[in-house]
Amino acid sequence: MSLLTTVMDHSLDEGYAEAAARKKESGTTGVPKTLRAKLGLALGLVLAALVVTVGAAQARIAAPVLAKERAELIDRVEAATTDADDLEDEVDDLRNDVNARQRAALREHGGGKADLVSLLSGATPVRGPGVRLVVNDKKEADQGGGGPRDNGGFSDTGRVRDRDMQRVVNGLWQSGAEAIAINDQRLTALSAIRAAGDAILVDNKPLVPPYTVLAVGDGQQLSTRFQNSPDGQYLHALQENFGIRTSISVADDLRLPAAPSVTVRTAEPKAGKSAS
Missing domain, CATH: 3.30.70.1880 (Protein of unknown function DUF881)
Known part of the structure; x- marks a missing residue:
């Protein structure tokens, strides 16, 4: 009976009892390292999910503003392109008018050599x-x-x-x-x-x-x-x-073809005589 009594009174080996007492004195818990690692990983995943959720919410909030700015930028580009096309058409019209006036001036002041002057100057095809x-x-x-x-x-x-x-x-x-x-x-x-x-x-x-x-x-x-x-x-x-x-x-x-434009900077017809 004494052996049975000893086993019941002292079910934990003395070595294990001493180890448990040391852990209690040092303040450490008995949570296993693997469990602590899993808890840390779970916490990290929760934080990452929170960051992604917040970013998605902010993107949804900013999306209408960005779409509006993009639409405004496209409208500005299209308007500028239209203005540039209109200016190019105006330049072509003015160039044609200048060429017509130059040919008229050559006919007026060139006398019988007007066609030759036009050819040599590049003013005519x-x-x-x-x-x-x-x-x-x-x-x-x-x-x-x-x-x-x-x-x-x-x-x-x-x-x-x-x-x-x-x-x-x-x-x-x-x-x-x-x-x-x-x-x-x-x-x-x-x-x-x-x-x-x-x-x-x-x-x-x-x-x-x-x-x-x-x-x-x-x-x-x-x-x-x-x-x-x-x-x-x-x-x-x-x-x-x-x-x-x-x-x-x-x-x-x-x-x-004729030259796009012929600009004379210095020469001018002499009064009273035809240009030769």
Whole structure:
């Protein structure tokens, strides 16, 4: 009976009893670590869900305001586009009016040479035989050029530059061309060919390759003179050394448009005499 009494009175081993007493004295609870981890994870999920819920609520509140601002911005863009189109139409109308007045002035002061003056000034469309010269970049040319070629040499990008087109046009004039247009952009005595980065501008209008040059004149003679000229040889060197693609052909019927506008800044008709 003494053994049974001892077991009933002392059911917990003395070692376990001492460990339980130490935990009680240190103030630690008997919650297992795994349970504490699960409780922490659950708390984190609750906080994350709360943040997402609050963000969604704020987004729903702000959505109508953003939609209204977006609609207002679209309306402003459309209105500005409409205004720009109206201004462009007005510019075209004014340009046509200026061209008509210029042609009338040429007829009034040009006497019997009015048609010739109009042709040479680029104020009227022209039609006749001549040459068609196409100048294009090298196939698969490097698109990352560094601007126009300088006087020190050629660029190795294989792209046609403003200096090249200047020499082509000057060579055609010297070879007997009476009227020239590049990509339907008529050249006049006031025309300028320059560069803006890698783009070629003719009278501030950007052109894209291939560059089709139409030159009215004695077709076969014009072609022969140009190809034998220093500028024609320059173009041939570009083709041989840098892959610039060119082709020239004689045409029986070319049509060149009039220049968009011809502004005379200095000259004026002399009183009492017709301009010659």
